[in-house]
Amino acid sequence: MTELLQQTVSGLTTGLVYAALALAIALVFQGTGTLNFAQGEFATLAAFVSFALSTAGLSWWLIVPLLVVLAFVFGAGVERLLVRPVEGSGPLALLTVTAALLLGSNAVVALIWGTDVRSMASPFGGAVYHVGPLTFTAQAIGGGALVLLAMLLCGLIFRFTPLGLRLRAVADNPDSARLLGISTGVMLAVGWGIAAAVGAVAGLVAAPTLGLSPELMTNALLLALAAVTLGGFSSRLGAVVGGLLIGVLSNLASRYVPGIGGDLQLVVPFAVIFLVLLVRPQGLFGRASTVRA
Amino acid sequence: MATSISGPPTRTEGAAPTPTPTAAPALAELRPMWRRPVTWAWTALFVVALVVPFLISDYDLFKATRVLTIAIAVAGLNLLIGRAGQISAGHGALYGLGAYTAMILVKELGWAWPGAVLAAVVVSGAAGWLIGLPALRVRGLNLGLLTIAIAAIFPLLLSRFEGLTGGTIGLQLAGSPITPPAALALTPEQFQFLLLVVVLAVVLVLLRNLTTGPMGRAVEALRVNPLMARSEGVDVNRLTLTMFAISSAVAGLGGALGGLVLASTVPDSYSMFFSLTLLSACVVGGSRTWAGSLVGSAFIVYLPDVISQQIGSTTGGQWSQLVYAVALLLTLFFLPAGVAGGAGRWLARLTRRLRRRSHA
Amino acid sequence: MTGLLEVTGLTAGYGGVRVLHSMDLTVAENEIVAVLGANGAGKTTLLRALSGTVKAGGGISFAGRALNGTSAARIARSGLGHVPQGRGTFTALTVEENVRLGVISRPASTRAQADGDLDRIYDTFPVLREMRRRPAGALSGGQQQMLALARALMARPRLLLIDEPSLGLAPLTSADMFSVLARLREEWSLSVLLAEQNARASLKVADRGIVLARGRVVAAAPAAELAADAGLRAAYLGESPDGLTGVSS
Known part of the structure; x- marks a missing residue:
């Protein structure tokens, strides 16, 4: 029983990383309408x-805010x-x-830092x-708290700020948003920016546990894609719960x-994607009408 | 009646690599096959390919054979992306599935290679059909989602089922089972190259006929506007599935021949990055031109060699990967029809201008 | 007299297909102009060309400024509101969030009055106040049309382009809609360019009307004259001469 509980808790702490990456993927999807296959590599x-x-x-007090910016x-760039x-x-074309x-960002990371797995000391x-x-x-507590904070902040921005309202409006109906004077182009860039920032926190938190290498988030990408599929691409909350x-x-x-065991864990997200x-x-939280054809 | 005026017209360009057909090729289609320059170009290329093995070294031939096996897979991807308007980020896995199926049948069960290749085609096609099933429920990005997942787990599955696949070491044969009949005085490399030339030619002709016949019209409708295709009586789901299965089978064929020629298969060869490299070959070459499959595969086979020669081999792979990515982006931005497609259009414009001048 | 909106030689289309051919049009301050015409005559394209959502050629001058080549977002912020066909509500957002999004295009000088305007809008459309916490997708067609109007009003536009407000509404609801328009014009000192298939109802609130056919203006006259011209209506608006297909009130 204790074993089961411990496994569940540690599943939740790793799940937070997938949740953040899934949230990033959902944000990009809601704005631009594509899956960003490179979201994991950005985090790496x-x-x-x-x-x-x-x-x-x-x-680290300086690194985290700097990294987010x-x-x-x-x-956005x-x-x-x-x-x-x-x-x-x-x-x-978007997906391509x-x-x-x-491909590109994986190559750049490998060229700059090499392909060996480095160990990175936990900031915590x-x-x-x-x-x-x-x-x-x-690391699990501090990292979990950091990711949770990032996601919470992101959620608050979307839910309660004028910027968030605009972002949601563009995701909901870009044509109408334009008619109301919202620059949709700027909002899409902001959406990608926020997504990259949330993903960056996920990468930072994952690195000490998984070891720093160009393949750091390759598996996490698949897990996050499964999370978004499970939660529903149209739901930010769904992506987090899915993760x-x-x-x-x-x-x-x-x-x-x-x-x-080991790497074969990936069978689970694959099965989830297939079944969902x-x-x-x-997905669990998505609305059928917003699934883009 | 004219309700379409009040709304933007239906997008005819569902995908980047889908140029609107220019008038020239449309006119060219009216001419009989033997009068079209394209037919002559292909025939000339085929004849040259039959002579090449007797002119270059066996090592160069071996590389060229690899280009041809990859070109088969990319042609399958062309069918899916350029014609059916669906994406696959996992054709490397289907190529690998073909390779492993053929190798297992030859190595463990002692099959003759032609039977093993056929079986690999069937297995890959069936796998494609199965993968395509859930993608039907909601169209759009789901095939992209599923195929990248396949691309990611395929090498892990290969490592896991050691008994069958040899794990991380993979499967090796003492030599390629594809050997020339004694009656032909050919080296194995010459024979393999010629065989691949013929197979690729047959594949391209079959795919071309598939996309120009009545089925081609349905496929075109599927790509341009699935809803309209449905209203015109096309069974959209079944057609998508068929296209994905055929495309997968063709990729498996390339993989089976590639694996048997190399006489070796290892999981690392079929990683997600290989799948994305194939995607890059397809788009850079030009997903709507069959010549694009050759251009694209030559690009991805020869580029790492060229780069390794220039800067040494330790980071050659990464530089190549970076170049694939940059080439892919540049193609999407500036040459949506791909290298072969762009060149084809340029040639068409040139001949039109020349013809006009000769008339004047 | 120079109007609030002056359009000369306007052309517009989609891709290679031209839909509007050299169109002239004026809307004066505080005027309601009805744009009539059958399906496909170019009414929606005209409105889209004006709001910058469709590429247009020719001259568009709004409040003395040329609008050609200006982005849709900027045009919206210059005081030209567009209530699109099908309402364009943000279905996942709440009713109040929808209305508040209208504030974005508001001139900076009137920002302070936004809350007061919200109250006025809720007074005009009490049902929106009742439903303000509900997602806009839960509203009926008529309520969504009110919401779209309310949202556009929050921007304090000088000119409102309204596309087929009666589309898909029950006759009674659409009659309500037209009478509200007349009221809004007074209360908000608005000019309105109203694209409608329902000639009878729209000419009742409009000062003038223009009739489009195949992307050209084929008639322009005071509303009463147009309303009386049964032959014109039969020729261009697809009504039978006795007016039976019009919505009777």
Whole structure:
């Protein structure tokens, strides 16, 4: 029983990373209408940048906000420069651009930092806490809190600020938004920026546990895609809940289902994508009408 | 009646690599096959390809054979992306499935290679059909979603089912089973190259006929506007599934021949990055021209060699990957019809101008 | 006299297909002009060309400023509101969020009065106040049309383009809609360019009317004259000469 609880809790903490990446993917999807295959690679890039900054001696108190700002600018810039030119060319061209971004940003990271797996010290230290029968590392608690904070902030921006209202309006009906004086182009870039910033936090938190390498978020991308599919592409909350569910599910599966261990955990998200598309394509929280054809 | 005026016209360009047909090719279609320059160009290329094996080294031939096996897979991808307007980010996995199926049948069960290749085609086609099933429920990006998931887990599955696949070491044969009959005085490389030339030619002719016949019109409707296709009586779901299955089978064919020629298959060869590289070859070459499959595959096979020669081999793979990505972006921005498509249009314009001048 | 909106030689189309051919049009301050015409005559394209959502050629001058080549978002912020066909409500947002989005295009000098305007709008459309926390997608067709109007009003436009407000509404609801328009014009000192297929009802509130056919203006006259011209209506508006297909009131 304790074992099950411990597995669930650690599934939740890894699930938070998938949730943040899934949220980023959902944000881009709601604005631009495409899956950003490169979202994971953007997060990997962010993790390496934060590693470089911390090696250079910067304090984590400085690195985290700096990283968020850098990631925002990067994401918005990518939308503006590389995605905008094919915006009117249909979903196929958009998706292909994100595939190119995946290939490209993976190559750039590997060229700059090499392909070896590096260990990155946790910004939260190596302490271990015991609560009743459960064990928590400082990394799990601190990282979880950081990701949760990032997602909460993102949610608050969308729900309660004038900027968020505009972003939601553009996602809902871009033509009408334009008629009301909203610059949809700016909003799409902002959407990509916020997505990259949330993803950057996910990358930063994942790196100490998974080890820093160009493949840091390759598997996480698949898990996040499964999370978004499960939660529904049209729902931000759904993406987050989906991420947590996927985290717990794949953790429990690798512990209790014989044969599904290690990397093979990825069978779980794959099965989830397959089944959800087959049974309930709009996902748990999604509205059928907003699924883009 | 004229309600369409009050709304924007239906997009005819559902995808980037879908140029609106210019008048020239449309006119050219009216001429009989043997009078079209394209027919002559292909015939000349075919004849040259039959002579090449006797002119270049076996090592160069081996590379060229690899271009041809990849070109088969890219042609399958062309059918899916350029014609049916669906995307696959996982054709590398289907190529790998073909390779592994053929290798297992030859190595473990002692099949003759032609039977193994046929079986690989069937297995890959069936896998494609199965993958396509959930993508039907909601169209759009779901095939992209599923195929990238397949691309990601395929190498993991290969490593996991060691008993069948040899795990991370993969499967190796002492030599390629594709050997020339004794009656023909050919080296294995010459024979393999010629075989691949013939297979690719047959594949291209079959795919071309498939997309120009009555089915081609339905496929065109499917790409341009699925809703309209449905209203015109096209069974959209079944057609999508058929296209994906055929495309997968063709990719499997390329993989089976590629694996057997190489006499080796390892999981690392069929990673997600290989799948995206194939996608890059398809789009850079030009997904709506069959010549594009050759151009694209030559690009992805020769580029790493060229780069490794220039800067040494340690980071050659990464530089190539970066170049694929940049080439892919540049193609999407500036040459949506791809290299072959762009060149084709340029040639058409040139001949039109020349003809006009000769008339004047 | 120079109007609020002056259009000369306007052309517009989609891709290679030209829909509007050299169109002239004027809307004066505080005037309601009905744009009539059969399906496909070019009414919607005209409105889209004016609001910058369709590429247009020719001259468009609004409040003394040329609008050609200006982005749709900027045109909206210059005081030209567009209530599109099918209402264009943000279905996932609440009713009040929809209305508040109208504020974006408001001239900076009137920002302070936004809350007061919201109250006035709720007084005009009490049903929107009742439903303000509900998602806009839950509203009926008529309520969504009111919402679209309310949202456009929040921008304090000088000219409102309204596209087929009666489309898909029950006759009684659409009669309400037209009488509201007359009231809004007074209360908000609005000019309105009203594209409608329902000639009878729209000519009742309009000062003038223009009739479009195949992308050209084929008639322009005071509303009463147009309303009386049964032959014109039969020729261009697809009504039978006795007016049976018009909505009777």
